[in-house]
Structures are given as structure tokens and as C-alpha cells.
Amino acid sequence: MNCKAALTSVSMFVALFTYAQQTNAPKFGKGLFNLVGKDSTWTMNMSARVQFLATADWDSNRDGLYNPSSSMLVRRARLKFNGFAFSPKLKYKMELGLSNRDISGASEHTGNAPRYILDAVLKWNFYQNFELWFGQTKLPGNRERVISSANMQLVDRSLLNKRFNIDRDMGMQLRHHFKLSDKFIVREAFAFSQGEGRNITVGNLGGHQYTAHLELLPFGKFEGKGDYTGGDLKREQTPKLAFAMGYDFNNDAVKNRSNQGNYMINDEGYYQTDITTLFVDTMFKYKGFSFMGEYAYRDAKDPVAKNSDGTLTGEIVQVGSALNLQSGYLFTNNWEVSGRFTNISLNEAITGKGTEDQYTIGLSKYIAGHKLKVQTDVSYLDIATTTNQLMYRLQVDIHF
DSSP, rough: OHHHHHHHHHHHHHHHHHHHSSOOEEEEESSSSEEEOOSSBEEEEEEEEEEEEEEEEEETTTTEEEEEEEEEEEEEEEEEEEEEEEEEEEEEEEEEEEEEHHHOOOOGGGGSOOOOOEEEEEEEEETTTTEEEEEEEEOOOOOHHHHHHHGSSSSSSSHHHHHOOOOEEEEEEEEEEEESSSSSSEEEEEEEOOSSTTTOOOSSSSSSSSEEEEEETEEEEEEEEGGSSOOOOOSSOOOOEEEEEEEEEEEOOEEEEBTEEEEETTEEEEOEEEEEEEEEEEEEEETTEEEEEEEEEEEEEEEOOOOTTTTTEEEOOEEEEEEEEEEEEOOOOOOEEEEEEEEEOOOHHHHHOOOOEEEEEEEESSSSTTTTTEEEEEEEEEEEOOOOOEEEEEEEEEEO
């Protein structure tokens, strides 16, 4: 972040926080302040959150641990604004990232500028249970990615999400829900997007991206949107289950992970190929116990990037599959123990990468739910073709 932008952001934050002190600010965790227009035709809630992360890593073999490394950083630092404009049926959300990790990835494709904007989206409830979204926001992909980084059960998301998620993009989404019975809820989502990821300024380089998502909730809604929150902090008094399927097609994609990863540059500009991604996931919660499972699969029409004369560029679409299973139990004193198993199986014949299995054990203390918590976990990564790794992490979250 350049100095001028940093000073502007800090000045805005201080000014708004000072104003909030002079008004009836919400209670902790509900935002810094709420604004309502005089004629009640608009509202705004502003919130802020920070994650402080410490990490230690070791390489591992039969002889023990070696090659230690460590780091401490502000993992995430974000400001979020949401409310409605003109009518409660027209909602908006804007989220800005201020940490180095939030704004990294600047290139000629983003105008060589930091990627401050995470979300900038309008949501119009134009008819009954139909909503039309327009702008940049998360696509309806795997559940773990849609769960906010503020509400995770473990320190960070799994390797499945890292390798297979379709993240954010610019475009339109149509969302709808209906009931099959008094409790059984069905949700549908369809997205049409640019297919290049977030904050792209050079326009559409390949084709477009199409995403469809179907979700079933046979036992009704989760408390507090718990189907998209890590852990059973609401301690569901009756069993709650969500099951979802998603399909994503990126026509003439130019990145090696659909709309994520590296650009596949060749002698004509960009190598293009059709990439499909399939997601299946579930979430179950009951009286402090929680379970989440996800499966992802990616394929491509021609995954090996080539130049016009048929020579290889070195870039390869990361085709293959992944499985993630995680579970936890929240005790009455708000300590939670959790565990996760993740398997990554890229197509070795194409990608040259073998199987990876990661095992994670986590411990969390929820002081004020997800709004103020301390989390720690230990992960062991078993890699088929290279050195295994051990990782320890400690993270503190505070969300105003």
C-alpha cells in the first residue's frame, strides 16, 4: 500500500470511529456505527476486523524436523460497508482489504494497482424470492470459500480451497429460494461472470464463466446462518443439514485454475482452454457438534498450454480432485476442539504433481463468538513426491 492511500484509509477510519463515539454505536461485534437517512431511504453499517497470525514451519523426514522458518503478520485487515439504498429491496455491500496479503497480486491485468476491493456488489430483490446481484463478489462455489474468513473453524481454509476455489469475479448472479414443505428449503444460484478473477482492468481475455449452484436444507434454516459459519456456536437444538452441488464452466479460460492461478501466456498472447469445476459439499450441526465435507473436481479440454507451433509453454491447468473433511465439538465453556483431513489428487500424468494428504488438529477459544477469538492448529502435510512438512499456527481475531 502506498503512503498516501494508507493515510487516507486511516484518516477515514479515525473520522468515522470518532463520529461513532458521538452517536449510539452498536454493541461489540455489530459494527462501528449505523447510519439511517432522515427519510429512511438509505442505511449504512460499517464494520472492521483484523487477524494477527504467527506461523512456524519445518520440513520433515524419518530423521526428524529440520529447516525451520517462522513469520508473524497481519493476515487480514478489512473494512466493510453494507445497507440498503432507496429501498430495503436494494441492498449493497462493499469490503476493502488493507493488509499486504489482502491487496497483493498487482500486475498489468489489474492496472498495476493494489487490489483493495474485495466486494462491491448490489443485490436487488426484484420479485418475491428472486434476487439479482451485480458487481464483484464471491461466486457460488465451494462452501468453505463462501464462509467468511471471519467465521472459520480453523485458522485458515483447507488445501482444497487453495487449489480449487473459484473465489470472486465481476458479473451478475441470479438467486432464488423456495420451500418444498414447512421446513425443507431449496436455494438456487446462477452466475455469469468475466472469468478472470477480481479487480481485473484489462477486460475479458478469454470467454466467460458460468456457474450454477443448488442447495438443499431438509431440516430448515440453521440458527444465525450457521450453514455458512464454522463450528456450532449456536448449539443447534435440532439436527440441521445442508447439502449442495455446484458446477462451473469457464469458456476459453486463460488461467491455470479457471479464474484463479497463473495466466497461461504463449507466443500469441494467451493460451485458452475450456475448464470445468464440480463441487459437492455438506454441513451438519447438532448441540455443539459440527461436520463439513467437500469434494472438488477440475478438468480441462486441453490442460497443457502450448504455443502456436505446438511447443509447450510450461503452464498446465491444475486438473484433478480434492476431498476435505472436518469436524469439531464446542464445549459449554466455548472451547472447541476440531480436526481436518484434506486430500489433494492432481492428475500426476498431466501436472507432474503427486498426492498430498494434510492432517490438522485445532483448538479455539471463542471469547465473543467469532468476533473475538483465539485459534491455534497444527498441520502435518504428507507429500508423495517431495519433502513432508509440519506447520504450527496461532491466530487472534477481533471484529468490530
